[in-house]
Amino acid sequence: MSECVKVVVRCRPMNNREKDLHSKSVVYMDSSLCQCSIVNPGDASAPPKTFSFDGVYFTESTTEALYNDVAYPLVEGVLEGYNSTVFAYGQTGCGKSYTMQGVVKPPSQKGIIPRAFEHIFEAIETSDDSKFLVHASYLEIYNEEIRDLLGKDCKKKLDLKEHPDRGVYIQELSQHAVHNVEECEQMMDKGWRNRATGATLMNADSSRPGQRDKPKRVGNVTDIQMSKAKIIIICFPKLPGATGDRLKEATKINLSLSALGNVISALVDGKSKHIPYRDSKLTRLLQDSLGGNTKTLMVACVSPADNNYDETLSTLRYANRAKNIKNKPRINQDPKDALLSQYQDEIRQLKELLENGGGAGAGQLQANLIPLDSVEAEKEKIRQEYESQLHQLRLSYESEKQGKARLQADVQSLKDQYEKELKEKGSSGAGAGESKGKLAPHQIPIRRNSTIAPDVNLTPQQHEAFARLQEIETNMVGGEKADDLELLEKRQKKKKAAEKRSKVLAETLNRNDEDDALLIKAYDNIQEELRAKTDALKKSKQKIRALEREVSDLYSEFQSDRTDYLETIRRQDQQLKLLQAILDKIHPTVRRDCNYVNIDNIKSEAVW
Numbered sequence: 001m002s003e004c005v006k007v008v009v010r011c012r013p014m015n016n017r018e019k020d021l022h023s024k025s026v027v028y029m030d031s032s033l034c035q036c037s038i039v040n041p042g043d044a045s046a047p048p049k050t051f052s053f054d055g056v057y058f059t060e061s062t063t064e065a066l067y068n069d070v071a072y073p074l075v076e077g078v079l080e081g082y083n084s085t086v087f088a089y090g091q092t093g094c095g096k097s098y099t100m101q102g103v104v105k106p107p108s109q110k111g112i113i114p115r116a117f118e119h120i121f122e123a124i125e126t127s128d129d130s131k132f133l134v135h136a137s138y139l140e141i142y143n144e145e146i147r148d149l150l151g152k153d154c155k156k157k158l159d160l161k162e163h164p165d166r167g168v169y170i171q172e173l174s175q176h177a178v179h180n181v182e183e184c185e186q187m188m189d190k191g192w193r194n195r196a197t198g199a200t201l202m203n204a205d206s207s208r209p210g211q212r213d214k215p216k217r218v219g220n221v222t223d224i225q226m227s228k229a230k231i232i233i234i235c236f237p238k239l240p241g242a243t244g245d246r247l248k249e250a251t252k253i254n255l256s257l258s259a260l261g262n263v264i265s266a267l268v269d270g271k272s273k274h275i276p277y278r279d280s281k282l283t284r285l286l287q288d289s290l291g292g293n294t295k296t297l298m299v300a301c302v303s304p305a306d307n308n309y310d311e312t313l314s315t316l317r318y319a320n321r322a323k324n325i326k327n328k329p330r331i332n333q334d335p336k337d338a339l340l341s342q343y344q345d346e347i348r349q350l351k352e353l354l355e356n357g358g359g360a361g362a363g364q365l366q367a368n369l370i371p372l373d374s375v376e377a378e379k380e381k382i383r384q385e386y387e388s389q390l391h392q393l394r395l396s397y398e399s400e401k402q403g404k405a406r407l408q409a410d411v412q413s414l415k416d417q418y419e420k421e422l423k424e425k426g427s428s429g430a431g432a433g434e435s436k437g438k439l440a441p442h443q444i445p446i447r448r449n450s451t452i453a454p455d456v457n458l459t460p461q462q463h464e465a466f467a468r469l470q471e472i473e474t475n476m477v478g479g480e481k482a483d484d485l486e487l488l489e490k491r492q493k494k495k496k497a498a499e500k501r502s503k504v505l506a507e508t509l510n511r512n513d514e515d516d517a518l519l520i521k522a523y524d525n526i527q528e529e530l531r532a533k534t535d536a537l538k539k540s541k542q543k544i545r546a547l548e549r550e551v552s553d554l555y556s557e558f559q560s561d562r563t564d565y566l567e568t569i570r571r572q573d574q575q576l577k578l579l580q581a582i583l584d585k586i587h588p589t590v591r592r593d594c595n596y597v598n599i600d601n602i603k604s605e606a607v608w
């Protein structure tokens with residue numbers, strides 16, 4: 001079933017600077033109708049422009065209310081297996097961080113991100129039939145470059161890749177197993193300190209591998225559900241000292257933002273076959289959230305002040321258009337996500353390994369493993385070398401069909417050497433089974449529900465398999481507070497309240513469509529019908545007039561943008577001619593042996 005992107009608008013209070021400037025408030029909100037109006041400070045006679053949304057939050061509103069109204073159902077969706085995205089949009093200084101990260105005091109203004117963490121873990125801890133794997137990653141897109149805010153090297157630029165099953169993903173983005181709210185908050189703080197000032201994405205993937213109660217062994221993973229919660233903050237660029245026209249220009253040249261606008265337009269237009277997701281990194285990452293398999297909430301943040309009128313109007317228009325984007329969220333039943341399928345495969349192979357005493361499967365298995373530490377990495381390398389050499393040997397064996405005995409001896413000696421090296425590595429860096437001490441703090445195994453006991457006679461591979469299985473088990477969370485009746489009740493109450501609120505909201509939004517209903521209603525007498533229909537007609541006429549004004553406003557804005565662009569092109573043309581003239585004059589004076597004498601050569605070797 002398709003559902004539209006949900007859009008709410010939040011208006012922050014006037015700040016001190018605006019108060020000092022004696023700015024006037026030009027934004028009005030009617031929360032009973034979910035409408036936001038803006039008055040043009042330059043044209044007092046023009047009627048206000050009115051937009052309706054899925055919710056409006058005026059200056060004194062709390063993030064708590066916003067979360068409970070619109071974010072709660074989305075995060076609840078994640079727990080049911082849907083993908084969800086929440087993104088904040090708006091001019092710098094309008095409250096995106098305030099809404100997403102939030103403040104500690106007052107508690108009602110705690111941000112959407114920490115609320116989502118609490119919500120997710122509350123649900124996981126009280127779940128009595130599921131175990132979850134929760135991973136967090138945190139990235140930033142700044143000037144079209146992607147960086148991992150929680151990675152080993154947060155300066156390293158990462159690549160976007162596309163995979164037929166996984167969709168768009170970021171290569172080498174680190175994923176961190178998290179077991180509770182505190183760990184999530186630590187991750188967020190760490191990432192926040194590492195960021196520049198671009199768009200950031202906080203990802204909390206929660207996955208539900210199977211049931212906890214029945215077979216307690218992780219080895220029996222069956223139905224894996226995978227969903228992602230993405231929390232995204234989109235910022236306008238902040239240039240030092242950029243104000244007025246320069247800021248406008250900065251906004252214009254920000255690729256991510258204009259690309260986002262184009263994607264929204266193309267999606268809403270309905271006629272465009274091509275959606276230009278590929279025009280920027282941000283839109284590629286948001287591909288699933290805009291027009292894809294995701295429940296999406298956009299929080300548009302605005303300032304009330306008259307001096308921000310242009311930006312505020314533009315944000316409201318963006319937001320108003322985004323409302324029409326249709327998504328097709330569905331529960332993820334396919335374990336398509338690479339990490340989860342990887343875990344699933346791994347668990348199966350590990351089980352086999354433990355039960356059958358290792359053997360040929362080991363090398364293949366290792367290819368999927370994430371090294372536990374450097375010793376493990378070393379072992380992994382040796383093993384891969386061994387595997388590839390073995391493969392080579394087998395190939396030549398097939399093709400030549402001779403010297404069989406010699407080849408087998410080679411295989412044997414390789415195997416011996418491998419075992420020896422592995423043993424040496426094992427004793428120098430503690431065997432895989434005992435390598436627990438080297439795990440990162442969040443991975444320290446506290447063995448819960450484990451039913452697989454280490455065998456004294458395990459081979460090195462089995463030892464490793466055992467350690468790995470333990471690690472996966474350790475990272476699974478869920479059900480810790482399943483017996484906490486008070487918490488369960490609290491959660492039930494919140495869920496009920498959320499359902500009630502959605503109903504009220506739906507009614508409010510329906511009321512906005514009442515005019516249409518008037519026309520098909522049955523009336524007691526002709527007079528009444530006439531009055532009702534005249535009223536409806538009046539309202540419709542007003543709406544048409546407002547829309548006509550909007551069209552002409554947009555047209556004149558388009559014209560002025562066009563003039564701006566033409567101006568820019570003319571200026572660049574002039575510049576180009578000037579440089580060409582200079583070049584023509586200088587070129588004959590360049591020495592013959594100089595690298596720059598052959599301009600055609602330079603051109604052919606130049607890359608853009």
Ligand code: ADP
Nearest residue numbers: 011012013091092093094095096097098099301
């Ligand atoms: P952005 O992240 O969009 O650049 P911020 O969230 O940093 O903007 O907000 C700018 C300033 O306005 C901050 O000092 C913040 O505390 C304040 N602010 C934003 N929204 C609100 C709000 N709803 N209520 C009170 N103060 C707010």
Ligand code: MG
Nearest residue numbers: 096097098235
């Ligand atoms: Mg911010």
